[in-house]
Amino acid sequence: QSALTQPASVSGSRGQSIIISCTGSTSDIGGYDYVSWYQQHPGKAPKLIIYDVSSRPSGVSNRFSGSKSGNTASLTISGLQAEDEADYYCSSYASTNTRLFGGGTKLTVL
Amino acid sequence: QVQLVESGGGVVQPGRSLRLSCVASGFTFRNYGMHWVRQAPGKGLEWVAITWNDGKKKYYADSAKGRFTISKDNSKNTLYLQMNSLRAEDTALYYCTREFNDNAFDIWGPGTMVTVSS
Numbered sequence: 001q002s003a004l005t006q007p008a009s010v011s012g013s014r015g016q017s018i019i020i021s022c023t024g025s026t027s028d029i030g031g032y033d034y035v036s037w038y039q040q041h042p043g044k045a046p047k048l049i050i051y052d053v054s055s056r057p058s059g060v061s062n063r064f065s066g067s068k069s070g071n072t073a074s075l076t077i078s079g080l081q082a083e084d085e086a087d088y089y090c091s092s093y094a095s096t097n098t099r100l101f102g103g104g105t106k107l108t109v110l
Numbered sequence: 111q112v113q114l115v116e117s118g119g120g121v122v123q124p125g126r127s128l129r130l131s132c133v134a135s136g137f138t139f140r141n142y143g144m145h146w147v148r149q150a151p152g153k154g155l156e157w158v159a160i161t162w163n164d165g166k167k168k169y170y171a172d173s174a175k176g177r178f179t180i181s182k183d184n185s186k187n188t189l190y191l192q193m194n195s196l197r198a199e200d201t202a203l204y205y206c207t208r209e210f211n212d213n214a215f216d217i218w219g220p221g222t223m224v225t226v227s228s
Contacts, residue, residue: 003154034213038155045205045221046155051214089155093213097160097169099145104154 004029004090004102011108017078020105022090023071028100030071034093037066037075040104041086050075077107085109112136112217114206119222122196130222132189132206137217140164140184143209146191148202149221156202159191160209173199196226 012018038046050066090102165182210216
């Protein structure tokens with residue numbers, strides 16, 4: 001049960017787009033279309049922003065989008081805003097009914 | 111409104127036990143699988159365990175297997191995590207979270223802090 005691999009940090013200027021990658025294996029990301037993404041502001045609980053690779057829950061901005069290719073999933077945030085500055089985590093269903101999280105990516109909005 | 115509230119955290123010595131609780135409200139608890147997820151101070155999220163909606167099937171992370179037990183009382187709208195043989199590395203904020211669409215976590219509680227220290 002190894003954690004999924006995310007970059008430790010990414011940054012972008014307001015209005016720009018950024019991509020956060022999440023790499024796993026054929027036993028998790030590559031084997032199922034069950035990738036989700038979470039936004040976590042300091043001192044707060046995580047918030048679901050993408051599920052089933054690319055679906056957005058009601059109320060989540062369409063500036064957030066997800067995709068997957070092989071064993072790697074990606075979260076794209078377009079039109080960066082100051083309030084997007086947060087930690088982002090990917091998660092995947094894994095074999096034997098377990099779940100995995102990525103190590104997290106700190107997004108800095110310049 | 112839909113809500114999860116954890117309790118039961120605290121400071122405990124290594125090797126001792128602790129039971130966490132999570133009370134659900136605002137939704138039909140018996141219809142949902144539930145998870146525990148933890149976050150060590152300054153670290154990332156770590157999935158701990160899941161119980162299915164009826165409480166009959168349970169799965170654990172390797173770090174929890176054999177020491178932790180997840181359970182669900184649908185009559186009390188409450189999720190539990192019994193933690194035995196606690197170690198320093200179990201120190202974390204423990205979140206209760208609801209399963210969404212068989213794979214995601216859509217509702218989270220505020221968490222309850224567990225500190226394992228002598």
